[in-house]
Amino acid sequence: MCVVFGVAYSISCITKLFNNFQILMLGRILSGIATSLLFSSFESWMVYEHNRMGFPTGALSQTFSYATFGNGVVAIICGLLASWCADTWGFVSPFMLSLAFLVIGTLLVVGMWGENYGDSTVDVKGTFTNAIVAMKQDKKIWLIGCVQSLFEAAMYTFVFMWTPALQGEKSETEPKEVLPFGLIFAAYMVCIMIGSSLFSIITSKWDISPERLGKYLFLVASGALLVPYFAVNRSIIAFAFLLFEVCCGIYFPCIGTIRGKYIPESSRAALMNFFRIGLNFLVVVVLVKVSALSNSTVFLICSLWLMISFFLHSYFVNLIPQHANNKV
Numbered sequence: 001m002c003v004v005f006g007v008a009y010s011i012s013c014i015t016k017l018f019n020n021f022q023i024l025m026l027g028r029i030l031s032g033i034a035t036s037l038l039f040s041s042f043e044s045w046m047v048y049e050h051n052r053m054g055f056p057t058g059a060l061s062q063t064f065s066y067a068t069f070g071n072g073v074v075a076i077i078c079g080l081l082a083s084w085c086a087d088t089w090g091f092v093s094p095f096m097l098s099l100a101f102l103v104i105g106t107l108l109v110v111g112m113w114g115e116n117y118g119d120s121t122v123d124v125k126g127t128f129t130n131a132i133v134a135m136k137q138d139k140k141i142w143l144i145g146c147v148q149s150l151f152e153a154a155m156y157t158f159v160f161m162w163t164p165a166l167q168g169e170k171s172e173t174e175p176k177e178v179l180p181f182g183l184i185f186a187a188y189m190v191c192i193m194i195g196s197s198l199f200s201i202i203t204s205k206w207d208i209s210p211e212r213l214g215k216y217l218f219l220v221a222s223g224a225l226l227v228p229y230f231a232v233n234r235s236i237i238a239f240a241f242l243l244f245e246v247c248c249g250i251y252f253p254c255i256g257t258i259r260g261k262y263i264p265e266s267s268r269a270a271l272m273n274f275f276r277i278g279l280n281f282l283v284v285v286v287l288v289k290v291s292a293l294s295n296s297t298v299f300l301i302c303s304l305w306l307m308i309s310f311f312l313h314s315y316f317v318n319l320i321p322q323h324a325n326n327k328v
Contacts, residue, residue, distance in 0.1 A: 195249015
């Protein structure tokens with residue numbers, strides 16, 4: 001499925017060369033499918049291989065932390081490359097650059113990664129059936145899913161809303177202020193890297209498990225996105241956004257470690273895609289209504305989602321054994 005991701009996204013990039021609505025729509029559909037695979041298949045493969053090779057459970061946290069840090073570095077470099085390509089050859093050229101990386105990555109997966117099939121006797125229908133049964137039998141699984149959907153819905157809504165929030169709400173006749181978006185994006189990525197490093201320090205040096213850390217994480221993230229509802233000073237709002245990005249940097253290795261420990265291997269990919277249904281629904285509902293909402297109201301909604309995540313995660317922590325709630 002990781003190879004399917006590379007092929008689907010590569011075709012999506014190629015469709016950008018055509019000035020045809022149907023072809024471009026096909027590209028968006030393929031990119032949507034590829035995005036689901038990106039956030040499920042790669043993690044499923046890594047966790048399976050981690051367990052198959054007998055690595056300690058605690059090392060899984062470090063792997064997710066390194067991956068999040070690496071993602072931040074790559075995002076900064078690729079952002080600069082994409083900007084240079086767009087300025088030099090036009091707005092389609094970054095997609096061609098992405099195509100080159102996708103081809104290289106897919107070839108590396110084909111040549112260097114071993115295949116793991118999970119339970120090969122279970123068909124696609126059985127996989128999704130097992131996922132539903134697992135959620136019914138273990139309350140912790142659907143709690144993880146709800147927490148993930150709510151946090152990531154707030155995160156993706158933030159992606160759409162941080163620009164107008166920093167520019168300020170202006171009338172249609174007033175020109176929008178041009179901000180250094182590339183520099184701001186790079187600052188966000190640095191904050192994510194800081195967050196991943198903090199996760200590693202907190203879990204390894206301070207003896208706090210990812211389960212306990214999650215409680216504080218969702219509370220701080222909720223407070224960060226509540227700031228734009230009350231504050232009008234752009235510097236204060238910008239600081240709150242940077243703090244939220246640090247929370248995102250902590251979140252990815254934290255939730256990845258928790259999923260690796262509590263979601264069954266046999267239905268991991270299916271469950272992770274189930275979780276994205278709620279995430280996509282929440283984001284679409286807000287974006288459809290965004291023209292009728294003020295920027296501050298949208299961030300209030302995101303803050304409420306994160307506060308609900310805090311309570312759900314607290315309930316989840318109460319369900320796990322006490323020894324797991326300490327250092328794992």
